[in-house]
Amino acid sequence: MDDKKKRIIEIAEQLFAQYGFLKTTMEDIAKKVHMGKSSVYYYFKSKDDIFAEVIRKDTLIFQQKLDEAVNNANTPEDKIRAYVTTRMTHLQDLSKFYSTLTDEYLDHYLFVEEVRKDFYDYENTVLRNILKKGIEQNCFDVDDIVTISRMISIAIKGLEFPLFVEAKDYDPVKESNDMLDVIFNGIANH
Amino acid sequence: MDDKKKRIIEIAEQLFAQYGFLKTTMEDIAKKVHMGKSSVYYYFKSKDDIFAEVIRKDTLIFQQKLDEAVNNANTPEDKIRAYVTTRMTHLQDLSKFYSTLTDEYLDHYLFVEEVRKDFYDYENTVLRNILKKGIEQNCFDVDDIVTISRMISIAIKGLEFPLFVEAKDYDPVKESNDMLDVIFNGIANH
DNA sequence: TTTTCGACCGAAAAACGATATTGGTCGAAA
DNA sequence: TTTCGACCAATATCGTTTTTCGGTCGAAAA
Known part of the structure; x- marks a missing residue:
């Protein structure tokens, strides 16, 4: 470029x-x-065009960072943990940097929604791949990969909320791991 | 009254x-x-006072409905499932009824936040009680009830999102049960 | 004493016209 | 190919006037 x-x-x-x-x-x-x-x-x-490219650049960096974290982890479980914790900490940084934007992102609602959807697709692809490998390696007991990856996606999305309203005293890594403990082990008595 | x-x-x-x-x-x-x-x-x-009482009434009805659903279920697992699915379907109805309000609830941010917090406390109390009983009955394998109930709360909160943006073709009961399958059984191979 | 209401107030919103900004274009020049 | 000054139209802004609306008060009904 x-x-x-x-x-x-x-x-x-x-x-x-x-x-x-x-x-x-x-x-x-x-x-x-x-x-x-x-x-x-x-x-x-156009001005919007510049904005779009800024977001596109940031998204790319974000995804590269996530890919790297996943690649550096060994077991499928660790890969998911790496993915989620990296996602959360990076989002935490972004929320600080872009604090002024959060209020007016309504104006670019459509565009932001599009980016969100793209990221959602990316996330699902990553999660599905890890799940698939995990099943092959007998780490996971899952029959519907598509559903499960969506559920993980939704569950960790819930963790985002505090980042954008009351960020102090919030430990995203701990929260992530607590959530993942539930997701990996379940709470039923086996 | x-x-x-x-x-x-x-x-x-x-x-x-x-x-x-x-x-x-x-x-x-x-x-x-x-x-x-x-x-x-x-x-x-005041006008706000009327609004507050409307919300208070609706919240009460909501909680009564939830309590009833929980009481009518037998096992601890079913109680949680009853709670979550009732919560989702009721929220779906509310989102239709109050569609005009979703845009301007920013103005009453403080008040709504307060109500949300109250409901969050209520929800946690309900979930903790069910979890506690479930542990006594040897249904659940959980050591930190407080954390687990929060994680369940967060996970099902994530399910809400589609209700307020794209409600069509969204089956909250199925989504709820899929999420609960993960939460109960986990995805790790035991 | 309890309940209802018309008249009224002040602050905030809407309406409005005049002015300034600002996103975006164009043709010329470097 | 790249840069930029001049320009345009749409929109934001601002100062002002008008209207609306949440809320009060005191009197009168009941």
């Missing part, structure tokens, strides 16, 4: 994080990259 | 459900209940 383009995305990301999407003007971005506003439009066709 | 008061609450609930809290004026309520506006203030000290 063009070097200038990359730079614009970086600057824009900073400004979005600091002032939010609406309060950041194209002028602001252009000025900070030392360009005329029109020049920025040579690289991006 | 006063009969007139009850009537006002009923009418107000209808109007809130239909037009939302903000669009419903005290005049609207008074007119529909065939009273002067001032007369309504004889029974309630």
Whole structure:
């Protein structure tokens, strides 16, 4: 990708994080990259387009980080634990960085929903692959992989909530592992 | 409780459900209940007060319904299943009835948050009691009741999400039972 | 004493027109 | 190929006026 383009995305990301999407003007971005506003439009066709690429970049980094965490874990169970805890800590960081955006994400509801769906698909693919391998290795006792991966996805999604309302004194890693203890072992007496 | 008061609450609930809290004026309520506006203030000290009592009434009915469902189930596992499925179906009904409110509940953020907390406490009490009895009856293998009940609470909270965004083709009872299968049996190979 | 209501208040919202911003375009120049 | 100043139209903003609405009060019904 063009070097200038990359730079614009970086600057824009900073400004979005600091002032939010609406309060950041194209002028602001252009000025900070030392360009005329029109020049920025040579690289991006709209403000939304810049936003989209910022999100796309962040999502990619997020997924790479998750993939790495999963690859570095050994057993299928550890892979899932690595996935979930990495997901939570990264989300915690994001929630701090993008605190200004949480209020106005309603305006980009459609777009955000799309990204969310993509991520959901990615997550399900990852989880299904781990589950499949886990079954082959006789670690898991699961007959419907699709359903189970969705249930895991939903359960850990529930853990997100405190990140965006009251983040203090919240230990996402501990919460994640407690949830995973339930999911792996169940609570019924076997 | 006063009969007139009850009537006002009923009418107000209808109007809130239909037009939302903000669009419903005290005049609207008074007119529909065939009273002067001032007369309504004889029974309630504020509009918020009426709203609070509507919510309080609905919450009470909700909890009674849940208690009944739990009591009618026999085994601890069935009690939890009864609790969760009743919770979900009732929430589904509420989401239809109060569809107009979901957008503006941000304004009453504090109050709604308070109600949510109360309900969360209630839910945890119910779940803990069932878990405790289940352990005594040797149905459950759990050492930290507090954590486990919170995890169940969080997991089923995740199931709520689709109710408020895309309700069609969503079967809350099936989803609930799938989630509970995981929670009861786990996915690890024992 | 309890209940109802019309008249009224003040704060906040809506309405509105004038002005400024801002996302985006275009053609020229470098 | 890249940059930018000039420009446009739509929208946001702002100052002002008007209306609405939650809430009060005192009197009168019951």
